[in-house]
Amino acid sequence: MKTVSSSAGATVLRWMLALVLIWAALGKIANPHEFHTAILAYRIPLPEVLSRTAAIIIPWLELLCGLILAANFRRHAALFWAFALFASFTIITGQAWARGLQIHCGCFDLRILGLTKDSSISTALESPLFAVIRAAVLATLAFFLIRREARGER
């Protein structure tokens, strides 16, 4: 019984990660230029070509991983990427928060929640502090699922 509920819990977590990845991807795919400027706003000392490449590839990586996790097909690799992405986001948003950068994280399109650009909720959800907490939680969930799969549990 415990195994069944544990498996159901893992499925729910996998679906949750899938939805988050797809949601994050769609907003970025809709406007790659904006995602690029979001990356630039983090002021990471990266060559321009790398930030441009990241803006082009990351949204599609998120989308593919989200779809693969939802479809439960080759999910090991998708979980690997999900962890890598969320861990990277944790570091990037964490350094922005530590440096006191007042930026919108560029993570999600909040219009789907009916939030306007000026709302205080929108500002809070897109703040570096909330973004780093959210990314860390999601990275932890992905890591948990990877460990679970490594133990042979489904």
Add this chain to the structure above:
Amino acid sequence: MMPSSPTAATLRDAALIFLAATVLGIAYNAVSPLGVQRPPAPPQTTTATSAHPVPLTPRSRGIQNETLSITIEESSEPTPKANPPASVSWAETKALIASGVATLVDAREQLAFAAGHIPGAISLPMNSFEAQAGAFAQSHPKDKTIVVYCASSQCSISRMMAQALRDRYGYKDVRDMPGGYAEWRLTERAADSPDESAGAQK
């Protein structure tokens, strides 16, 4: 043939996912009107005058599907929210610039400006507004129409800056172009397409 280990299979799948994302990303970016562009070299700051006319296009399109992020520093955030500045579309703005009436101000961060901006725009980043607004006010007459834009309809710093220029620096006619850089990209992309260009010349 030996079956591959789970780790090797996972790495192979991960590489395939990355490859697929790369191909899709590059292909989509090539056709997207809001795709990432190679930055103009060298980055330049210019003024919107009749020396830099902006061609008119017959219509502007609404903005869809954009997302945004932009730097906002609290210290530079102007205060009052009441009496917001008038909003203008890119089509209206273009007419104002072409007639030499308006100065176009890009409120985004300098890096975003360098990555691409509307021709003729002046960079006045919101995150260094306090430091640069004084010099801007000294070099641009108060009776000039100022149009401020940021990234897209998802950002609000253009409205905040327009309010600050009006309320704190005495500009009489300051307008917000809420569609921002994304509206310009979409509109000009549409205008650049062969059939619409032909229509614009009629």
